[in-house]
Amino acid sequence: MSVFSEVSTTDLVTQIARQITAAIVTGQLKPGARLTELQLSRDFGTSRAPVREAARLLESQGLVTFSPRRGFSVRTFGATEMRDIYELRIGLELHAGYLAVERATEADIAALEKQLGRLYETADQTSIETQIFEDFAFHRMLCVASGNARMIKAYDELAMEMRAGITLIGKLYDDPQRMAETHEPIMDALKKRDAEELREALRYHIAVARDAVVALFEDSEKGA
């Protein structure tokens, strides 16, 4: 074992993608905004090539859209799109839970309980982004507990889109404390390794989130 740790040599594409992603999910870049390559390359102090590749990467993640000869734009989210995303998440996460009941290790469950604790800890944080981050981390851990790597990848893709959409709305959880509490039935069912109970707990939990998000989107669409 070496005394030294590796030095990071992250390439430009990764760095640029990260920065654009951050700008989108934090709402600094609003949906529909055009991302011209020249402008971005000026901002980053690079040439257009890495910017293009980073943008294509984000396109595959569903954060930006691409039209030939028109370039990249920050993805716009509609109510039906958010409904679709959450609906898919239900199918995904219910199955992750089903698998986790059989496969979750004690370490997995311990990690989930610890994460549940973090939900309560951050409940008084004013930062919505932090709360969302911790909430997503909990659900991601459930996917990890499913023992299915592809499941995690699929969840990450969805989470990115959900995060961008939620940030767009600006608010979601009226009561963070209560939000944390609604994870308890999920935790209980998993600890009991009761597949059916976990299924229902998850279905309810995500459906509530779906309805809240979709309603907010529908309102904002009516208003606009």
Place this chain on the structure above:
Amino acid sequence: MSVFSEVSTTDLVTQIARQITAAIVTGQLKPGARLTELQLSRDFGTSRAPVREAARLLESQGLVTFSPRRGFSVRTFGATEMRDIYELRIGLELHAGYLAVERATEADIAALEKQLGRLYETADQTSIETQIFEDFAFHRMLCVASGNARMIKAYDELAMEMRAGITLIGKLYDDPQRMAETHEPIMDALKKRDAEELREALRYHIAVARDAVVALFEDSEKGA
């Protein structure tokens, strides 16, 4: 309404991505094979830029892997990876069926029945690829019938990986006729709009495919 139809101006990236994809899913490019940009650009008669972008596109689809400073390689599939993929597909497609029971239009169902007919028609085809293609088309239509656009996208991503993996094995269905027949219970349940029956039909159908594929991969891994 114009007399003329649009002329295609597909850009190089799309064309290149298509060709590489075809080469991978048909097995002409074997897993692990390195894709050097210069070589590819020579083959396609273009510069490296479009090749890089096409390769990154395929990476996001899971067909090729990318390592910094090492470039692109055709993705290698292992037994556990294929198990994960099929497992996720189960969660996905079961939920698609659940939604389709409520949302499928008569046109959706008619399209599915027509596609079922094509399964029988192509059952005597020697080309495995054609059979796989038609089979996948059937299941894709189920996702379409779910009325969830995001579901279709997720399925397409999975299908691409499944197709590449299956082609790698070279064979899958011993009896194409029987393969076609096993779709009947799915069709019946959907026509009856019986959610629970459809769920079980799909679960069984996909689980059989999963077991077959995983077994083939495990054998080939033992052999190698």
Place this chain on the structure above:
DNA sequence: AACTTGACGATTGTCGACAATTGACAGTTT
């Protein structure tokens, strides 16, 4: 006045070249 045409600026599509890094091989030292 409404429509068509033409030109212009902005932006993307693609290219060829150079710099940086990697992996392998040979040469050298102990």
Place this chain on the structure above:
DNA sequence: AAACTGTCAATTGTCGACAATCGTCAAGTT
């Protein structure tokens, strides 16, 4: 002989430039 070091070919990372295309807007025509 083993290990280390230096060199070199191969490949990727990045760049700047040119050509092609699109949207816009003004000018011209009916």
